[in-house]
Amino acid sequence: MNGFTVVLLLAVAGLTNAYLDQGNCPSIKHVDEFDLPSYMGRWFETQRYPDGIEKGRACVTADYVLVNDTRFSIRNSANLHDGSIELLHGNAVTTDTPGRFIVGFQGEPPIVYNVLATDYATYSSVYSCAEGEDYREQFAWVLSRTERLDPDALAAALDAFDSNNIDTSVLQVTPQGGHCVYTSPPPKV
Numbered sequence: 001m002n003g004f005t006v007v008l009l010l011a012v013a014g015l016t017n018a019y020l021d022q023g024n025c026p027s028i029k030h031v032d033e034f035d036l037p038s039y040m041g042r043w044f045e046t047q048r049y050p051d052g053i054e055k056g057r058a059c060v061t062a063d064y065v066l067v068n069d070t071r072f073s074i075r076n077s078a079n080l081h082d083g084s085i086e087l088l089h090g091n092a093v094t095t096d097t098p099g100r101f102i103v104g105f106q107g108e109p110p111i112v113y114n115v116l117a118t119d120y121a122t123y124s125s126v127y128s129c130a131e132g133e134d135y136r137e138q139f140a141w142v143l144s145r146t147e148r149l150d151p152d153a154l155a156a157a158l159d160a161f162d163s164n165n166i167d168t169s170v171l172q173v174t175p176q177g178g179h180c181v182y183t184s185p186p187p188k189v
């Protein structure tokens, strides 16, 4: 990276909360079909790309509630360093591509949310990438139905990133369990 690029990336970093680096977005193999109702409910974030939105946040959960055939609501919860619980509310709408959604949170530009792979019952591998002129903005999350993923499910989750040429070495573990304070999950429908 030359000096100009570093300055450029820093300038862009002020405008986005994504993980920034150079390169193009990989072309993603989308899932053949997606069962939206089965995807609803609580997910625990077990790993993520470092990003500005979630910096310093532990015990992150995502609660998805179906609104209708094409839409679900999102409530993300996190524990902050000062012991408080932060809630973020968003919405997701379906696209023509199975497992691909447009997700928006208050005050954030919408992102494309791609489910690379999920078995609905244990894990979900989620990825987002957008290209700028000389950089790309990525989000990646390894979600789990329980506070920790068992080794087989984790292997399946990471394999979904590997097989789409997405770098799993950037993923960081999100603290879960132990001293986490969790909100009540949404009611099961």
Ligand SMILES: *[C@@H]1O[C@H](CO)[C@@H](O)[C@H](O)[C@H]1NC(C)=O
Pocket (backbone or CB within 6 Å): 067, 068, 069, 070, 071
């Ligand atoms: C789903 O709900 C949204 C928001 O309430 C609405 O705009 C949209 O038209 C609904 N879609 C269907 C298929 O009912």
